[in-house]
Amino acid sequence: MRHPGVSAAHHVDRKSLRKITGRTADFHELAQDCVCFANGAGGELLVGLEDGEAHPPPAQRVDRALLDQIRKRVAELTVNVEVLPEIRLDGVKIGKHVWDDQVLSPIELIDTVWTEVPDFRESYELPAGMFRTTVPAFDQEVVRELLVNALVHRRYTQRGDIFLNLHPDRLEIVNPGRLPRSRARRAAGVRRLGATS
DSSP states (O other): OOOTTOOTTSOEEEEOGGGGSSTTOOHHHHHHHHHHHHHTTOOEEEETOOTTOSSOOTTOOOOTHHHHHHHHHHHHHSSSOOOOOOEEETTEEEOOOOOOTTTSOHHHHHHHHHHHOGGGGOEEEEEETTEEEEEESSOHHHHHHHHHHHHHSSOTTSOOOOEEEEETTEEEEEOSSOOOHHHHHHHHHHHHHHHHO
């Protein structure tokens, strides 16, 4: 049985949530499946579905901390296998954090975003001669500067939220509103100049 929205060429496997929670948690089996997908054509591992079921049990709840635990345990048990766990509700990805800039000061808000988004604390180990060196996935100073710019340069005369969109290969920060006309013209000129050269 295929998961809705998954093509026939896309490999899908299902695991019960009981396989990775509680006293009987077996991350070794999960890691083995991830290695098989990584060595093959890739795929999707749907955790939380019982055998033969198309949807998780209605009362099933997933602790968000489990996503970090899956990411860390699979990384510890494998070499060069990256797992991108996410929570889905009816096939829609859910990974939303909300912070209120009316309650927190700008400094508190930036610190809170940095500490509460687990992706910002990820790192990679790279070979460095006989040893390995740890390289952070996101540079804290760069992320903080981007967040400061997003807060300072947003248009407060227009309603809307600032969005941090985390993708496997990039971070996008989206502000409400547009650039002032003079800046928009300059930015358009730079883009045009870059496209023709």
